[in-house]
Amino acid sequence: MAKKFKIRLFKLARELNVGIDTIEQQLGELGYAHALSGKGANAVLEDEDAYEALLEAFAHDRKVAARLKELREAREAAARAAKAEAEAAEAVEEVEEEAVEEVPASASAAEETEQEAAETAVEEATGEPEVEAPAASDEAVEAEEVAEEVSAEPTPAPEQEEEVEAVATAAATEESEAEVEASEPETPAAAEAEAAPTEEAPESAAEEKKEEDEVIRAQVVLQGAKVVGKIDLSKVEDDDTRSGKRKRKRKRKAKPAPDEEVVKVAVEDEEEEKTRSKRKRKRKRIRRVDEEEVEQSLQETLRELEQGVSRIRQRRRRERRERHAQEREREALREAQEARKLRVTEYISVGELAELMGVEVSEVISTLFNAGMIVSINQRLDADTIQFVADEFGYEVEFITDYNELEIEIPEDRPEDLQPRAPIVTVMGHVDHGKTSLLDYIRKTNVVAGEAGGITQHIGAYHVELPDGRYITFLDTPGHEAFTAMRARGAKVTDIVILVVAADDGVMPQTIEAINHAKAAGVPIVVAVTKIDKPEANPQRVLQQLAEHGVLVEQYGGQVQCAFVSAKTGEGVDDLLEKVLLEAELHDLKANPNRPAVGTIIESRVEKGRGNVATVLVQNGTLRVGDPFVAGVTSGRVRAMFDERGNRVEAAGPSIPVLVLGFDELPEVGDQFVVVPDEKEARAIAQKRQQIRREQMLRKQRRISLDEISRRMAQGERLKELNLIIKGDVAGSVEALSDALLKLSTDEVAVNIIHSGVGAITESDVMLASASDAIIIGFQVRPTSSARQLAEREHVDIRLYSVIYQAIEDVRDALEGLLSPEKTEQIVGVAEVRETFKIPKVGTVAGCRVLEGRIRRGDRVRVIRDGVVIYEGAISSLKRFKEDVREVQSGYECGMGIENFNDIKVGDQIEAFEIVEQRRKLEV
Numbered sequence: 001m002a003k004k005f006k007i008r009l010f011k012l013a014r015e016l017n018v019g020i021d022t023i024e025q026q027l028g029e030l031g032y033a034h035a036l037s038g039k040g041a042n043a044v045l046e047d048e049d050a051y052e053a054l055l056e057a058f059a060h061d062r063k064v065a066a067r068l069k070e071l072r073e074a075r076e077a078a079a080r081a082a083k084a085e086a087e088a089a090e091a092v093e094e095v096e097e098e099a100v101e102e103v104p105a106s107a108s109a110a111e112e113t114e115q116e117a118a119e120t121a122v123e124e125a126t127g128e129p130e131v132e133a134p135a136a137s138d139e140a141v142e143a144e145e146v147a148e149e150v151s152a153e154p155t156p157a158p159e160q161e162e163e164v165e166a167v168a169t170a171a172a173t174e175e176s177e178a179e180v181e182a183s184e185p186e187t188p189a190a191a192e193a194e195a196a197p198t199e200e201a202p203e204s205a206a207e208e209k210k211e212e213d214e215v216i217r218a219q220v221v222l223q224g225a226k227v228v229g230k231i232d233l234s235k236v237e238d239d240d241t242r243s244g245k246r247k248r249k250r251k252r253k254a255k256p257a258p259d260e261e262v263v264k265v266a267v268e269d270e271e272e273e274k275t276r277s278k279r280k281r282k283r284k285r286i287r288r289v290d291e292e293e294v295e296q297s298l299q300e301t302l303r304e305l306e307q308g309v310s311r312i313r314q315r316r317r318r319e320r321r322e323r324h325a326q327e328r329e330r331e332a333l334r335e336a337q338e339a340r341k342l343r344v345t346e347y348i349s350v351g352e353l354a355e356l357m358g359v360e361v362s363e364v365i366s367t368l369f370n371a372g373m374i375v376s377i378n379q380r381l382d383a384d385t386i387q388f389v390a391d392e393f394g395y396e397v398e399f400i401t402d403y404n405e406l407e408i409e410i411p412e413d414r415p416e417d418l419q420p421r422a423p424i425v426t427v428m429g430h431v432d433h434g435k436t437s438l439l440d441y442i443r444k445t446n447v448v449a450g451e452a453g454g455i456t457q458h459i460g461a462y463h464v465e466l467p468d469g470r471y472i473t474f475l476d477t478p479g480h481e482a483f484t485a486m487r488a489r490g491a492k493v494t495d496i497v498i499l500v501v502a503a504d505d506g507v508m509p510q511t512i513e514a515i516n517h518a519k520a521a522g523v524p525i526v527v528a529v530t531k532i533d534k535p536e537a538n539p540q541r542v543l544q545q546l547a548e549h550g551v552l553v554e555q556y557g558g559q560v561q562c563a564f565v566s567a568k569t570g571e572g573v574d575d576l577l578e579k580v581l582l583e584a585e586l587h588d589l590k591a592n593p594n595r596p597a598v599g600t601i602i603e604s605r606v607e608k609g610r611g612n613v614a615t616v617l618v619q620n621g622t623l624r625v626g627d628p629f630v631a632g633v634t635s636g637r638v639r640a641m642f643d644e645r646g647n648r649v650e651a652a653g654p655s656i657p658v659l660v661l662g663f664d665e666l667p668e669v670g671d672q673f674v675v676v677p678d679e680k681e682a683r684a685i686a687q688k689r690q691q692i693r694r695e696q697m698l699r700k701q702r703r704i705s706l707d708e709i710s711r712r713m714a715q716g717e718r719l720k721e722l723n724l725i726i727k728g729d730v731a732g733s734v735e736a737l738s739d740a741l742l743k744l745s746t747d748e749v750a751v752n753i754i755h756s757g758v759g760a761i762t763e764s765d766v767m768l769a770s771a772s773d774a775i776i777i778g779f780q781v782r783p784t785s786s787a788r789q790l791a792e793r794e795h796v797d798i799r800l801y802s803v804i805y806q807a808i809e810d811v812r813d814a815l816e817g818l819l820s821p822e823k824t825e826q827i828v829g830v831a832e833v834r835e836t837f838k839i840p841k842v843g844t845v846a847g848c849r850v851l852e853g854r855i856r857r858g859d860r861v862r863v864i865r866d867g868v869v870i871y872e873g874a875i876s877s878l879k880r881f882k883e884d885v886r887e888v889q890s891g892y893e894c895g896m897g898i899e900n901f902n903d904i905k906v907g908d909q910i911e912a913f914e915i916v917e918q919r920r921k922l923e924v
């Protein structure tokens with residue numbers, strides 16, 4: 001049956017009381033889109049399951065449709081009955097009143113029958129959505145037709161009676177059967193009527209026929225009802241299934257027996273009346289139920305609609321949420337990508353690189369170890385190695401040494417403009433191999449005669465003139481640490497490295513390091529085998545050892561020049577300098593003096609009365625007073641320049657170091673110094689560079705605060721850290737001390753230098769130390785009095801040193817847990833210079849006021865100017881009102897003379913200290 005099922009879409013639409021489009025859409029939603037064959041209203045639905053699903057989906061619409069139809073039909077039937085009555089009254093005046101009245105009665109009976117048929121069909125359709133529904137509507141149509149026939153063409157055939165009865169009630173009662181049967185005897189009358197035209201006749205003819213029929217019917221009713229046969233209900237059901245065809249067939253059959261309808265009317269006697277009233281009640285009840293259902297359905301529809309609206313809102317909200325989530329994801333991705341990008345300078349140390357990547361230093365070391373490189377935590381890495389490590393850890397690298405080059409294009413010089421320039425030399429070698437002695441000797445012996453006092457000022461570099469008029473510029477901070485620290489800043493200053501190896505000691509670890517650093521920088525080496533005056537000197541062994549480490553001197557068939565020297569006797573020094581100059585010639589060191597200067601900052605500090613000062617080593621062009629410049633992230637205009645002898649100079653050419661005044665802020669060692677056309681432009685460039693640097697700082701801080709801490713917590717490591725703040729008198733010593741202290745890190749204890757700088761220890765240093773559990777190491781500097789007080793309050797340990805080596809030893813001992821009670825110095829009093837007096841034959845005497853503690857004759861003292869130690873010695877005289885005194889307490893004034901020191905100035909602080917034995921505070 002399901003296979004043969006077929007229903008046209010338009011019919012379905014009518015039945016369900018919905019639009020064709022809606023049905024198509026619903027079918028699609030229910031997954032029955034395929035069940036529809038053909039297009040438009042004539043499309044056929046052939047799937048019964050789909051049909052059932054539709055019935056279910058549109059149950060409410062169907063109910064509404066059925067109700068509407070029922071009402072419409074009832075109205076029409078009533079109208080027709082009224083019309084028929086009127087006609088009957090007109091046509092047959094003599095017909096008895098009762099007979100006439102029966103007509104509307106029967107009509108109304110038919111009406112009721114129709115209504116009930118529709119209702120029953122609806123009920124059945126809801127319960128069992130078979131093909132009943134179309135049958136039901138057909139029934140309704142039939143009922144309508146029957147009513148028509150009753151009034152106009154009373155030619156009921158047995159079949160029609162069956163129909164009517166079946167429709168009237170699904171379960172036909174015996175009573176009604178009996179009634180139908182009773183009409184059977186009238187069949188002859190109906191047979192007579194068969195002669196009448198059955199097809200649609202002209203209206204007038206039909207009306208005449210009707211009149212006759214009515215008369216006959218009235219007579220029949222008077223005779224009473226006779227049972228003539230039984231209705232086969234099963235047949236009715238069968239017919240139901242053929243409802244489509246039945247309509248026409250029935251019409252044809254119904255007409256020939258008009259009297260049958262009269263029979264039908266006749267059987268509705270008193271009992272029928274009762275039944276009718278019962279049905280009416282039933283109908284009322286059904287209607288009430290329907291109303292409730294309609295109401296319910298309406299509520300549901302409204303609810304659905306509301307839900308629909310809220311669903312739309314929900315969907316919108318969901319979409320918005322999704323959109324935001326996507327945006328956040330994109331942002332996170334971008335941040336993640338950004339976070340995976342390292343902006344580093346070349347020659348960053350292993351420790352710094354690990355910190356930036358947020359990984360353990362040991363991981364970086366082992367990664368490099370696996371790649372065949374043995375490195376220490378402080379080892380500085382070249383670009384290729386940094387790139388390799390970053391790749392291994394999934395980072396992109398962006399080298400930002402270029403912030404020195406940022407915004408400034410330095411044009412290339414034409415070859416014809418270039419002139420030879422002096423080589424810039426750095427002396428490197430193992431500790432105590434004689435670097436300083438050699439430099440001193442060169443400096444002393446090569447100062448042009450007549451220059452009073454010689455080199456008086458430490459500016460980080462100096463140049464010497466050889467007897468033949470050639471120059472060599474020496475960088476004043478020996479050792480590869482300073483050299484590499486400078487390189488780490490992107491500065492490439494040194495042209496030639498003098499590798500000092502003591503003939504009596506041979507190649508030592510730092511010698512090897514120096515070799516590696518010089519090689520990494522691609523800087524040529526000239527070997528100076530020193531201390532050859534010593535009896536135990538063995539220079540040949542040195543050359544051999546050097547060969548073992550890849551430095552092949554000429555004597556061994558290599559390219560490296562070598563000189564045997566003695567800083568003590570001066571032997572071989574000239575030879576060494578000659579070889580340096582030869583090396584310079586070999587490398588064709590040239591520059592163009594006729595262009596704006598380009599150089600590098602090699603020292604910087606704040607000087608009282610001069611402000612920010614820095615030593616610029618001019619590498620190309622000529623620097624002149626008044627030149628506007630950019631230096632790293634700062635800028636300025638050259639206010640004045642001095643050479644290492646303290647002489648004011650107006651211009652400085654290539655390879656000449658000069659002390660420059662006029663920096664807006666203190667530049668950093670290694671910063672590039674470039675003269676620019678105007679000061680405004682200089683300032684703009686500096687600001688842009690500052691922005692980049694801030695970014696770096698921010699990144700570094702974030703790494704320490706978040707990644708490091710959380711990672712350590714997560715790993716549950718019992719990490720020991722030693723945070724240090726290093727302050728020194730000059731940038732060079734700070735760099736050297738920092739590098740040396742960082743080297744003390746082990747896998748168990750990490751040394752972190754959280755801040756370093758030049759100048760007095762300030763309150764902000766102490767606050768930083770307090771916040772980070774750091775120890776402050778001061779080299780040749782002192783805390784300001786407010787910083788000292790703050791340190792006491794915050795229990796911050798400030799360690800002050802005058803010798804780098806001692807600072808390193810202390811920290812090393814502390815890290816090893818070996819820091820034992822030792823002699824150390826303690827500040828016993830501080831006095832401030834209020835006045836100075838020059839006394840003949842005695843020198844300068846300071847009129848002081850003791851600010852803290854007490855000052856005692858014989859105390860060792862330090863003279864501190866702007867937080868920096870400028871002299872250390874002993875008190876030579878201590879007086880109060882011209883009287884010698886042994887001691888002056890805090891709050892009193894006194895006159896003080898310092899042994900061999902006359903450069904005392906108003907504002908200087910004199911700090912008295914003594915060596916005491918105490919347990920060190922520095923413990924890990």
Ligand SMILES: Nc1nc2c(ncn2[C@@H]2O[C@H](COP(=O)(O)OP(=O)(O)OP(=O)(O)O)[C@@H](O)[C@H]2O)c(=O)[nH]1
Nearest residue numbers: 430431432433434435436437530531532566567568
């Ligand atoms: N006999 C002799 N002694 C020398 C010579 N050069 C240096 N010395 C001595 O070696 C010691 C160390 O010399 P420095 O010049 O301080 O050595 P350095 O390499 O500068 O040492 P650091 O600054 O600690 O790295 C000093 O006592 C010098 O006197 C030399 O040519 N002959």
